[in-house]
Amino acid sequence: MIVPPKGMNLKGKSAIVTGAGRGIGRAIALELANQGARIVVADPGAGRGGEATEEAPADQVVGEIQALGGEAISALAPVDDYQAASGIIGQCVEAFGSVDIVVNCAGVLRERMIWNLSEDDWDTVIRVHLKGHYNMAHHAAKVMRGQRSGRIINFSSDAWRGSVGQANYAAAKGGIVSLTRALARELGRYGVTANAICPIAATRMTMDQGVIDGMKRRLETGLITQDRYDSIMAMPGPEFVAPMVAYLATDAAEDVNGQIFHVEQGRVSIYCEPVEEKALLKTQDDGMFTVEELIDSIPGSLMVGHPNPAPAEPES
Ligand SMILES: NC(=O)c1ccc[n+]([C@@H]2O[C@H](COP(=O)([O-])OP(=O)(O)OC[C@H]3O[C@@H](n4cnc5c(N)ncnc54)[C@H](O)[C@@H]3O)[C@@H](O)[C@H]2O)c1
Known part of the structure; x- marks a missing residue:
């Protein structure tokens, strides 16, 4: 493999970065450009919860990249609009002649407990994150399969494992993990890889004024310690996430496929494969399990090492 000049690992490649007007997407767009890629900065300038705004952060980021040469x-x-997503892919092909890299970083957040989570909160978050990922992967795959090369880098979250007050977001991010694993298996043979990142970075999503005020209240009412408050307030910026995305986009990462990474300042880790851990077995001759057998045997076998994450509490 020919090693490109330092800092130009993506020379000649074209990249679409969604949600690139702000936060992690913007940091990635700047890093990929810094590595020599030509960038489509895709972002309508949505509010934190997906509301329409008058802002045009994508144009600002384009200006920043151009100012850096x-x-x-x-x-x-x-x-999240199927036709519009197809248009973004078309814009990249028209401007740069290919679609080598798609980074799906667009995102919105609507946090409520499930009993307060409205249908619109559910639909909006699932649509922007999960359908947005599908839209971009679907349209990009048609081009990348023909090219017999490509990189799809998705954004999940550690919340995919289940997080409180985020049923919509956790479900979307879990869907993105499964989608990424499926894309890897469908597209790998065409030289296209798909991986996902669960980041941590201080952005509008994680550290807007509402979040900061909420943390102050928790500190004042003793719900969190000063140490916890200080560590949240010191959350590192999105620039620490960008190099891992650039790495996954390089030729050097051609066999990194179908993986889920966690990335933050000073820490890159990989999730293990989801596997069945242990089983209760019956032969065909023994017939089916009865409910009584399961009541008797599951607690002492399958459930060992699997505590209830939220045991019932007495009413206060
Ligand atoms: N910041 C973190 O710590 C963190 C943690 C876990 C996961 N993530 C994920 O990383 C990604 C980036 O988050 P961020 O923290 O940079 O958020 P951010 O709010 O700073 O930026 C998100 C960007 O997405 C854009 N966007 C919203 N709806 C869009 C749409 N329909 N089409 C295109 N763009 C749209 C917004 O305009 C905004 O510029 C998201 O997918 C988020 O869920 C972030």
């Missing part, structure tokens, strides 16, 4: 164009269409 890079090549970039903006795409203001929302990724």
Whole structure:
């Protein structure tokens, strides 16, 4: 393999970064451009919860990349619209002649407990994250399969394991993990890889004024310790996530496929494969398990090492 000049690992490649007007997406767009890629900065400038705004952060990021000597164009269409997503892919092909890298970083957040989570909160978060990922992967795959090369880098979250007050977000991010694993298996043979990142970074999503005020209240009412508060307030910036995305986009990562990584300042880790851990077995001749047998045997076998994450509490 020919090693490109230092800092130009993506020279000649074209990349679409969704949600690139702010936060992690913006940091990635700048890093990929810094590595020589030409960038479609895709972002309609949505509010934190997906509301329409008058802001045009994509144009600002295009300006930043151009000021650094890079090549970039903006795409203001929302990724959750099937046709609009196809248009973003088309814009990249028209401007740069290929689609080598798609980074799915667009995201919104609507946090409520499940009993308060409205249908609109559910639909909006699932649509932007999960359908947005599908839209971009689906349209990109048609081009990448023909090219017999490509990189799809998705954004999940550690919340995919289940997080309180985020049923919509956790479900979307879990869906993105499964989608990524499926894409890897469908597209790998065509030289296209798909991986996902669960990041931690201080952005509008994690550290807007509402979050900061909420943390202050928790500190004042003793719900969190000063140490916990200080560590949340010191959350590192999104620039620490970008190099891992650039790495996954390089030729050097051609066999890194179908993996889920956690990335934050000073820490890159990989999730284990989801496997069945242990089983209760019956031969065909023994017939089916009865409910009584399961009551008797599951607690002392399958459930060992699997505590209830939220045991019932007495009413206060
Ligand atoms: N910041 C973190 O610690 C963290 C943790 C876990 C996961 N994530 C994920 O990382 C990704 C980036 O998050 P961030 O923290 O940079 O958030 P952010 O709010 O700073 O940026 C998200 C960007 O997505 C854009 N966007 C929203 N809806 C869009 C749509 N329909 N089409 C295109 N763009 C749209 C917004 O305009 C915004 O610029 C998200 O998928 C998020 O869920 C972030």
